[in-house]
Amino acid sequence: MGSKETSFLIPSEPQPTPERRFNLFLRRRLMFQRDEQSKDSVFFRDGIRQIDFVLSYVDDVKKDSELKAERRREFEQNLRKTGLELEVEDKMNSEDGRTYFVKIHAPWEVLVTYAEVLGIKMPIKLSDIPRPKYTPLSYMLGPVKLPAAVKYPHPEYFTAQFSRHRQELFLIEDEATFFPSSARNRIVYYILSRCPFGVEEGKKKIGIERLLNSHTYLSAYPLHDGQYWKPSRTTHVNERYNLCQNWARFSYFYKEQPFNLIRDYYGEKIGIYFVFLGYYTEMLLVAALVGLACFIYGLLSMESNETSTEICDPNIGGQMIMCPLCDEVCDYWRLNTTCLHSKFSHLFDNESTVFFAIFMGIWVTLFLEFWKQRQARLEYEWDLVDFEEEQQQLQLRPEFEAMCKHRKMNPVTKEMEPHMPLCHRIPWYFVSGTTVTFGMALLLSSMVSIIIYRLSVFATFASFMESEATLQSVKSFFTPQVATTLSGSCLNFIFILILNFFYEKISAWITKMEIPRTYQEYESSLTLKMFLFQFVNYYSACFYVAFFKGKFVGYPGKYTYMFNMWRSEECDPAGCLVELTTQLTIIMIGKQLFGNIHEIFQPLIFNWWRRRRIRTHSEKLYSRWEQDHDLQVFGSLGLFYEYLETVLQFGFVTLFVASFPLAPLFALINNIMEIRVDAWKLTTQYRRPVAAKAHSIGVWQDILYGMAILSVATNAFIVAFTSDIIPRLVYFYAYSKNSTEPLAGYVNNSLSVFLIADFPNNTVPMEKRDFITCRYRDYRNPPDHENKYAHNMQFWHVLAAKMTFIIVMEHVVFVFKFLLAWMIPDVPKDVVEKIKREKLMTVKIIHDFELNKLKENLDFEYNKVIRHSTVDESRSLRSKIPV
Known part of the structure; x- marks a missing residue:
C-alpha cells in the first residue's frame, strides 16, 4: 500500500491485529495518547507494517530543484514497482518543519524473493548438536559470564539457503518476525542500491549512493528499534535496549560480549x-x-x-x-x-x-x-x-x-x-x-x-x-x-x-x-x-x-x-x-x-x-x-x-x-x-x-x-x-677479569679515550678546560696506538655476537x-564434525521434503486419474509413487 492509499488513516500507534483498528473506542483512546505512543514508533501509520528503511530530503530552492524532484519521483516509483511499500511524511509533520521522510516497508513477497537472491540461510529444524559445555573451572569466571538468555537469545537450528518455492520447509511461525531486522534492512538496501532513477545518454543511472552524493536525498538509514534507555511498551522487541543494558555500559567492562545479539542487530560484519x-x-x-x-x-x-x-x-x-x-x-x-x-x-x-x-x-x-x-x-x-x-x-x-x-x-x-x-x-x-x-x-x-x-x-x-x-x-x-x-x-x-x-x-x-x-x-x-x-x-x-x-x-x-x-x-x-x-x-x-x-x-x-x-518546533x-x-x-x-x-x-x-x-x-x-x-x-x-x-x-x-x-x-x-x-654479555664472558663480580669495570671498558688536542678548531668547546683526554661511547683504539681511533678487536667481537644473536633468535x-602453526589445526576437530553433521542433516531434510512433496503430487494425480483408468493403469501409476 503506497502513501496515497494510507494517508487517510487516523494516526495511531502499533496495533497487533486489524480487528483492533476498527474498534472506535480504542482508536479514540490511542489518538488521545498519540504523543506518548508514537514517539518511538517503528511502524507505518497503520501500526502493522514495520519501517525497514528511511529516506530523507528537503526542498531545494536551487536551479536543479526540479531535476532532483524528478529523480526522487522516478526513484520512488521504481521502488514501488519492485514491491516495496512507501509512506511519505510531509515536512509540516517533521519537527524542524523542512524535512520530508520517506518510510519504506518490505512486504513478505519482497523479502522471500530477495532472501533467495542473496542466499540468506534460515532455520529448517532445531539442531541436535549440543552447545559447548563449560569447563570444570568455568565457575571461577561466573562474574564475567552473561546470562544464558542474553548470550544465546535464540535456539540453535539447522539452516539452509532460503527458497520461496520451499517455504513449507522453513520454520515460519510469524511472517512479521521470521526475518531478523538486520536481514530486512540488508534486503532493502540491496534494492535501493540497484534501483534506477533516470536515463542519461542511453545509460541507466542507478543507486541510492549516487542520489546521496548529488544531495537529491539527505540520508538513507534503517531505524533503531527504539530508545536505548527504556524497553518497548509494545509487543515489538527493543533489541537496542537489550544491547545497551548488556553491552554498551561502562560498568560492564569486565563482562563478556553478547556476540549473537550484536550479530542479530548489526549484522555479521560488525559482529565479527x-x-x-x-x-x-x-x-x-x-x-x-x-x-x-x-x-x-x-x-x-x-x-x-x-x-x-x-x-x-x-x-x-x-x-x-x-x-x-x-x-x-x-x-x-x-x-x-x-x-x-x-x-x-x-x-x-x-x-x-x-x-x-x-x-x-x-x-x-x-x-x-x-x-x-x-x-x-x-x-x-x-x-x-x-x-x-x-x-x-x-x-x-x-x-x-x-x-x-x-x-x-x-x-x-x-x-x-x-x-x-x-x-x-x-x-x-x-x-x-x-x-x-x-x-x-x-x-x-x-x-x-x-x-x-x-x-x-x-x-x-x-x-x-x-x-x-x-x-x-x-x-x-x-x-x-x-x-x-x-x-x-x-x-x-x-x-x-x-x-x-x-x-x-x-x-x-x-x-x-x-x-x-x-x-x-x-x-x-x-x-x-x-x-x-x-x-x-x-x-x-x-x-x-x-x-x-x-x-x-x-x-x-x-x-x-x-x-x-x-x-x-x-x-x-x-x-x-x-x-x-x-x-x-x-x-x-x-x-x-x-x-x-x-x-x-x-x-x-x-x-x-x-x-x-534543528529543534525549532518543539511542540x-x-x-x-x-x-x-x-x-x-x-x-x-x-x-x-x-x-x-x-x-x-x-x-x-x-x-x-x-x-x-x-x-x-x-x-x-x-x-x-x-x-x-x-x-x-x-x-x-x-x-x-x-x-x-x-x-x-x-x-x-x-x-x-x-x-x-x-x-x-x-x-x-x-x-x-x-x-x-x-x-x-661479551664483556662478561670474554673480557671480565673479576671472577666475583664479572661486570665490574664494564663501563670503563665500553668507553674509548680521545685526546682533546686532536679536536678540530670548529668543534672544540669555546670554554677552555685543563683536561687532556675525554671519553666517548665506542670500541676504538686509544690515541697512543699506532692505528689510533680505529675500531679495536672488541668491536668486531661484539658485532659478531650481535649478528649471531639475531640469527639464533630468529x-x-x-x-x-x-x-x-603445524600442530594447531585451522579448523578445530569438533567444528569439522559439526559442519559435516549439519550438511548431512540439511541434505536429508531437503531430500525428505522433496520426496514427500513428490509423493503428494503423485497421490493427487493418482486420485485424479484413477476415476477414469483401468485397474492395470492404476496399478502402474501407483508403482511410480515413492514409498
Missing part, C-alpha cells in the same frame, strides 16, 4: 569485528601479565645493577670526563650526571628483555593460530561457511556498474556484466601510484624534519642546561638529551595527527578513482593504502631511534654530519633503548588517549549541536525517524577505521615490544575501554548501520601475519643493536612459529 577485538583483548591479558612481571623484575634489580652503580659512583663515573655532545656550545661533562637516566634505562634494558622478545614472538603465533580457530567456529555458528564463494566475489559495486560502458561474460555466472578494460584503468593506477609515492616521500620528509629539529635544538638546550653543574656531579634526569627526546616526540605526535587527517581524504579519493569492481576490491585497495601511510607515519620515528640513531655518529674529531650542517645524534652511555621507550610511550599512549577522547566527545558534541540547531512530534536522523552517520568506512586503529596498536605491541614490556598492559587497558566506547557509540550516538555479511576480518588478517613476521626481526635487532645486553622463534 567485536569478536576479533574481544579475542585480541583476551590474548593481551597473558602478554600484559608477562610484560608486567618483566618490568617488576627490572624495578627490583635496578639498585643492584652493576652498570648504573658504576655510573653513579663518584669515584668511577664521577671521574670520567665525557666528550661534548655538540660542537662549540656544549661543554665537557661527567658521566655520573646521567645516573638517574642509567637507572631508568635498566627498567627496560635487562636480562628479561631477551626472554620477553622471544615470548612475544611465540605469543603472536599463538594469537594468529587460535584466531583462525575462533574464526572457523564463528563461521559455523553464524552460517558463513560457504559465504565467500556465494556472494563476496560476485557482488558488483553500483558505482562500477554505472561507470562501465563495456560488457563481458562472467566465466563463473555465464552472464553478461559490466566490464572495465585495463587500458581505461591504467591512467588511474598511475595517478594512484604517484600519489602514494608522493605521500610516502612527504611522510619521510616530515620525519627528517623532526630529526633536524632534534639536532638543531639540542645545542640550544645544552647551552642553557649545561653549566659547571655538569662537572660538579649534579645528578638530574632532565638532561639536554631527555629534553630533546621529549619535545621531539611530542612534536612528532602532532605531525602524525595532522598528516593523518589529509591522508585519510587522499586515500579514499584515489581508491574511488580506481573504480574497483567489487566491495571487496574497494576495501582491500583502501586498506593497503591507508595502512601503508599509517605504518610509515606512526612507526618511522621508532625505526629511526631503534636502528639509526647513534649508529653512524663517527668519533670525536671525525663526526658525521647531516647535510654537512648538523652533527648526528649520539645515544646516552646507557644506550638508546630508553629513548625508544620514550618515543613509543608518547606515540602509543598519546594516540590511544586522543582516539578515545575523540570517539567519546565528537559524537556527543555534534549530536547536541545538531539537535539544538511537534519528535518521531523515531527524526531522532535517528539527528544522530551521527557511522558510514561505510566506520568499521575500516576501527580495524585500522586496532592493527596499528597491534604493531606497537609486537614490533617494538622488546623496548617496552608494558606496551601490552597499556593496550589491554585501552581495549577494555575501547570495546565499551565502540558499543556505546554505535548503540546511542550513531544511526543504525546497514547490516552486511562477512566471514572474516578480510585483508587485515594478511596484514597481521606480515607484522607478526616482521616483529621477530625488529625485536631481534632491537635487542642486538639498541639494547646494551650483547656488549655486556631461527628459534621461527621454528617455534612453524611448529605451532
Whole structure:
C-alpha cells in the first residue's frame, strides 16, 4: 500500500491485529495518547507494517530543484514497482518543519524473493548438536559470564539457503518476525542500491549512493528499534535496549560480549569485528601479565645493577670526563650526571628483555593460530561457511556498474556484466601510484624534519642546561638529551595527527578513482593504502631511534654530519633503548588517549549541536525517524577505521615490544575501554548501520601475519643493536677479569679515550678546560696506538655476537612459529564434525521434503486419474509413487 492509499488513516500507534483498528473506542483512546505512543514508533501509520528503511530530503530552492524532484519521483516509483511499500511524511509533520521522510516497508513477497537472491540461510529444524559445555573451572569466571538468555537469545537450528518455492520447509511461525531486522534492512538496501532513477545518454543511472552524493536525498538509514534507555511498551522487541543494558555500559567492562545479539542487530560484519577485538583483548591479558612481571623484575634489580652503580659512583663515573655532545656550545661533562637516566634505562634494558622478545614472538603465533580457530567456529555458528564463494566475489559495486560502458561474460555466472578494460584503468593506477609515492616521500620528509629539529635544538638546550653543574656531579634526569627526546616526540605526535587527517581524504579519493569492481576490491585497495601511510607515519620515528640513531655518529674529531650542517645524534652511555621507550610511550599512549577522547566527545558534541540547531518546533512530534536522523552517520568506512586503529596498536605491541614490556598492559587497558566506547557509540550516538555479511576480518588478517613476521626481526635487532645486553654479555664472558663480580669495570671498558688536542678548531668547546683526554661511547683504539681511533678487536667481537644473536633468535622463534602453526589445526576437530553433521542433516531434510512433496503430487494425480483408468493403469501409476 503506497502513501496515497494510507494517508487517510487516523494516526495511531502499533496495533497487533486489524480487528483492533476498527474498534472506535480504542482508536479514540490511542489518538488521545498519540504523543506518548508514537514517539518511538517503528511502524507505518497503520501500526502493522514495520519501517525497514528511511529516506530523507528537503526542498531545494536551487536551479536543479526540479531535476532532483524528478529523480526522487522516478526513484520512488521504481521502488514501488519492485514491491516495496512507501509512506511519505510531509515536512509540516517533521519537527524542524523542512524535512520530508520517506518510510519504506518490505512486504513478505519482497523479502522471500530477495532472501533467495542473496542466499540468506534460515532455520529448517532445531539442531541436535549440543552447545559447548563449560569447563570444570568455568565457575571461577561466573562474574564475567552473561546470562544464558542474553548470550544465546535464540535456539540453535539447522539452516539452509532460503527458497520461496520451499517455504513449507522453513520454520515460519510469524511472517512479521521470521526475518531478523538486520536481514530486512540488508534486503532493502540491496534494492535501493540497484534501483534506477533516470536515463542519461542511453545509460541507466542507478543507486541510492549516487542520489546521496548529488544531495537529491539527505540520508538513507534503517531505524533503531527504539530508545536505548527504556524497553518497548509494545509487543515489538527493543533489541537496542537489550544491547545497551548488556553491552554498551561502562560498568560492564569486565563482562563478556553478547556476540549473537550484536550479530542479530548489526549484522555479521560488525559482529565479527567485536569478536576479533574481544579475542585480541583476551590474548593481551597473558602478554600484559608477562610484560608486567618483566618490568617488576627490572624495578627490583635496578639498585643492584652493576652498570648504573658504576655510573653513579663518584669515584668511577664521577671521574670520567665525557666528550661534548655538540660542537662549540656544549661543554665537557661527567658521566655520573646521567645516573638517574642509567637507572631508568635498566627498567627496560635487562636480562628479561631477551626472554620477553622471544615470548612475544611465540605469543603472536599463538594469537594468529587460535584466531583462525575462533574464526572457523564463528563461521559455523553464524552460517558463513560457504559465504565467500556465494556472494563476496560476485557482488558488483553500483558505482562500477554505472561507470562501465563495456560488457563481458562472467566465466563463473555465464552472464553478461559490466566490464572495465585495463587500458581505461591504467591512467588511474598511475595517478594512484604517484600519489602514494608522493605521500610516502612527504611522510619521510616530515620525519627528517623532526630529526633536524632534534639536532638543531639540542645545542640550544645544552647551552642553557649545561653549566659547571655538569662537572660538579649534579645528578638530574632532565638532561639536554631527555629534553630533546621529549619535545621531539611530542612534536612528532602532532605531525602524525595532522598528516593523518589529509591522508585519510587522499586515500579514499584515489581508491574511488580506481573504480574497483567489487566491495571487496574497494576495501582491500583502501586498506593497503591507508595502512601503508599509517605504518610509515606512526612507526618511522621508532625505526629511526631503534636502528639509526647513534649508529653512524663517527668519533670525536671525525663526526658525521647531516647535510654537512648538523652533527648526528649520539645515544646516552646507557644506550638508546630508553629513548625508544620514550618515543613509543608518547606515540602509543598519546594516540590511544586522543582516539578515545575523540570517539567519546565528537559524537556527543555534534549530536547536541545538531539537535539544538534543528529543534525549532518543539511542540511537534519528535518521531523515531527524526531522532535517528539527528544522530551521527557511522558510514561505510566506520568499521575500516576501527580495524585500522586496532592493527596499528597491534604493531606497537609486537614490533617494538622488546623496548617496552608494558606496551601490552597499556593496550589491554585501552581495549577494555575501547570495546565499551565502540558499543556505546554505535548503540546511542550513531544511526543504525546497514547490516552486511562477512566471514572474516578480510585483508587485515594478511596484514597481521606480515607484522607478526616482521616483529621477530625488529625485536631481534632491537635487542642486538639498541639494547646494551650483547656488549655486556661479551664483556662478561670474554673480557671480565673479576671472577666475583664479572661486570665490574664494564663501563670503563665500553668507553674509548680521545685526546682533546686532536679536536678540530670548529668543534672544540669555546670554554677552555685543563683536561687532556675525554671519553666517548665506542670500541676504538686509544690515541697512543699506532692505528689510533680505529675500531679495536672488541668491536668486531661484539658485532659478531650481535649478528649471531639475531640469527639464533630468529631461527628459534621461527621454528617455534612453524611448529605451532603445524600442530594447531585451522579448523578445530569438533567444528569439522559439526559442519559435516549439519550438511548431512540439511541434505536429508531437503531430500525428505522433496520426496514427500513428490509423493503428494503423485497421490493427487493418482486420485485424479484413477476415476477414469483401468485397474492395470492404476496399478502402474501407483508403482511410480515413492514409498
